[in-house]
Amino acid sequence: MARSSSPSSSSRSGSWGTRCFFPCYDGGRGTQFNGCNFPNDLLPSLGAAAAAQHESSTPGRFRKYLVWPYDPRYKVWETFLILLVVYSAWICPLEFAFMRYLPRAPFVVDDVVNGFFAVDIVLTFFVPFVDKKSYVVVDDPKKIALRYLSTWFIFDVCSTVPFHSIDHLFNRYGLGFRFLNVLRLWRLRRVSSLFARLEKDIRFNYAVIRCTKLISVTLFAIHCAGCINYLIADRYPDPKRTWIGAVMPDFREDGLWVRYVTCLYWSITTMTTTGYGDLHAQNAREMLFGISYMLFNLWLTAYLIGNMTNLVVHSTGRTRDFRDMIQAASDFSARNQLPRQIEEQMLNHICLRFKAEGLKQQDTLDILPKAMRSSISLYLFYPVVHGAYLFRGVSSSFIQQLVTEMVAEYFAPKEDIILQNEYPSDLHLLVTGEVDIVAFLDGTEQVYGKATEGGLLGETGVLCNKPQPFTFRTTKLSQVLRISRPKLMDIIQENAHDGEIIRINLQQVNI
Secondary structure, three states, rough: OOOHHHHHHHOOOOOOOOOEEEOOOOOOOOOOOOOOOOOOOEEEEOOOOOOOOOOHOOOOOOOOOOOOOHHHHHHHHHHHHHHHHHHHHHHHHHEEEHHOEEEOOOHHHHHHHHHHHHHHHHOOOOEEEEEEEEEEEEEEHOOOOHHHHHHHHHHHOOOOOOOHHHHHHHHHOOOOHHHHHHHHHHHHHHHHHHHHHHHHOOOHHHHHHHHHHHHHHHHHHHHHHHHHHHHHHHHHOOOHHHHOOOOOOOOOHHHHHHHHHHHHHHHHHHOOOOOOOOOOOOOOHHHHHHHHHHHHHHHHHHHHHHHHHHHHHHHHHHHHHHHHHHHHHHHHHHHHHOOOHHHHHHHHHHHHHHHHHHHHHHHHHHHHHHHHHHHHHHHHHHHHOOOOOEEEEEEEEHHHHHHHHOEEEEEOOOEEEEOOOOOOOEEEEEEOOOOOOEEEEOOOOEEEEEEEEOEOOOOOHHHHHOOOOOEEEEOOOOEEEEEEEHHHHHHHHHHHHHHHHHHHHHHHHHO
16 A cells, blocks of 8 residues: 555654854855745754844844845845856867967957956855854954955955966967966856756756766866866977867868867867777877877766766666566465465555555645645634535534544555454545455355445444445546544544544434
8 A cells, every 4th residue: 555644743843043053055146946935044043042143143134245145136146156157168168279360359258357346256255144153144344354265355355357368468388377367267166056056956857967967077178188288289389299289280271160179179079989080189188188188088087987877777777676676566465375366466556556656645744834735734623524415514623633633544456455354453444446345255256335435434433333244446547535543543542522523423324
C-alpha cells in the first residue's frame, strides 16, 4: 500500500520578532530564495530572548541612508551587474590577446562598465550584512566599512581600475597592463553566487540550471585558452614558427574574426582530445602552454563527467531501485512458490507505491506542522467523512477530530484491504474506487456485494470488536481513509453523545 500518512509530531517556528537571524543558505551578499513569500531571506533565532530587538531589525528601522540587502530594487541592481560581468568575462580575454588589433569602441564600453562597478563599491559601504558567527544583522556603518575594507575592497578596486585605458593612452600595449586588466575576472564570483541562488530557486529546473552552469564553464575555458594561445603566437619572434603561423603565414594580416575562430577551433579540438594535427605547437612556449591546458582539461573533464553522472543518477535512481524491487519480489514469489494471485498483488502494490512516491505527497506533508496538515485533511476529506452513513447526525467537532487522525492510502486493483476473520485493527472509508465484499464458505469464494465511493469497510468488526465477517478486495485503483481502532474508540469515548448516534446508525443498517 502506498501510504500518505502524516506523523503526529508538530514542528514549531521561532518568533519573527528578532534581530538575530539564520540565513536560508550561503550565496554571497543578498542571496534570496525566490520561491517563498518571506519578507526577506532571514529566519529568526529560536526562543524569545531576541524578540526585544525586533523594532531595529526590520528594513524600515535601519538608518535612512543604508540599503536593505533584500530590497527588490537592490536585487535588480545586482542582476544588472551580473549582466555586466558576463560581458567582462567575454571581452577581457579578447582584449588580453588582441588589444592592439581592437578598435577604440570596446575600451569606451569598458570604462562605462567600470563606472557601474565603481558605484557598487561605494554602495557596498551602505549595505548591512549578516554576521556569520552570531547571525546578527549588522547595520553599524563603521563595522560595515571595516568588514568590507578587510575583505573584498582591494580586489574590487583593482578589478575596476581602467588599466586598459591607461595602456591605450600611452600606446604601449605592454604585457604588464594586460595582466592587470585580467583582474576584472574577479567579478566572476558574482556569477557563481547567481548559479548557487538559482539552483535553490523552485521556479527553475535544477537540472537545466546545473547544465547551464557546466556549459558556461566549458565555453569560458575554451574562450580563455584560445585567446592565451594566440597571444603566445602573436608575441613570438618568428611568426612562421607558431601554431597558427605554420598554417597561416600572414595571420596578422587576416581579419580579427578569422583569427578568433581559428583560436576557438584549436581550443575545442585540444579540449576534446580530437587533435586533427592541422594546428599544433611549433615552439617550446606553445608546448608548455599545451601541456598546461591539457592537464587542466583532465580536471575539467572529470568535473563535467562527475556532475553529469550525478544528474543522471539522480534522475534514474528511483527507476533503478523500482526495477530491483520488482525483480526481488518476483524472485521471492518463485522461490516460495506463491500463488499467481498473491504474486500479482505484490507486484501491483510495488508499482503503485512507486507512482505514489513520485508525487512526493508524503514528503510534502511530513515537513508541515500538525495544524497545517490538519487543515489540509479537513479540506480534502471532511465532505467524504461527513457523508458516510455511520457519522450522519454527529457534531462537526467529532468529524474534525476524526478526519485529522485519518491516513490516506492507495490500493491497487485486486488487492485485499481487509481479510475475513482477521482482527479488527482499522476502520476504512472508501474515497474513490470500488471494492468487492467477498466471503469464503466451504472453500468457495462468493461476492456478497460492492462498496462504492463513500462506503465504510469493516465497521461492524471494529465497533463490535469481533473478527471481520468479510474480505474487502478492490476491483480498481482505490483511495481509502484509514483510522486505527484505538484512536476511533478514544474519540467516541470523549464524545459520548456522538457515540450514541453512531451506535444507532449502525443498528439501523444491520436490522
